[in-house]
Amino acid sequence: MTEKLSDETRGPLLEPLFAAGWQMVEGRDAIEKTFVFKDFVEAFGWMARVAIWAEKWDHHPEWSNVYKTVEVVLSTHDVGGLSALDAKLARKMDSLAE
Numbered sequence: 001m002t003e004k005l006s007d008e009t010r011g012p013l014l015e016p017l018f019a020a021g022w023q024m025v026e027g028r029d030a031i032e033k034t035f036v037f038k039d040f041v042e043a044f045g046w047m048a049r050v051a052i053w054a055e056k057w058d059h060h061p062e063w064s065n066v067y068k069t070v071e072v073v074l075s076t077h078d079v080g081g082l083s084a085l086d087a088k089l090a091r092k093m094d095s096l097a098e
C-alpha cells in the first residue's frame, strides 16, 4: 500500500535526489526537475522509455515538453504528497537520462 513519506523516511529517500538536481516544489509536497537533452528526439525517446516504467508501476509523472526540455513534477495524488513511488520513479528517470 502506498503511504505518504513519514518524517523519518523522507530524508534518506530524498537527500540523494536533491544531490542529483531534484528540488521541492514550492507550496506543495512534490519534487521537480528539468531535464535538458541534445534534441527533441532524445527528449521524446526518454519520455517514451519513462512512460513504460510509469505504466508498469501505475505511477505517472506530471510533465511537459518543449523541444529538448522536459519539466517533471512527481507526487502521489492518491496520498496527497510524496511517497516512495516518487523516489523510485525519480531514480529511474535519472538512470534513463544518463
Ligand SMILES: C[C@H](O)[C@H](O)[C@H]1CNC2=NC(N)=NC(=O)C2=N1
Residues within 6 Å of the ligand: 058, 059, 060, 061, 075, 076, 077, 078, 079
Ligand atoms: C487508479 C490508479 O491506479 C491511480 O489513479 C494511480 C495512477 N497513477 C498515479 N500517479 C501518480 N503520480 N499518483 C497517483 O496517485 C497515481 N495513482
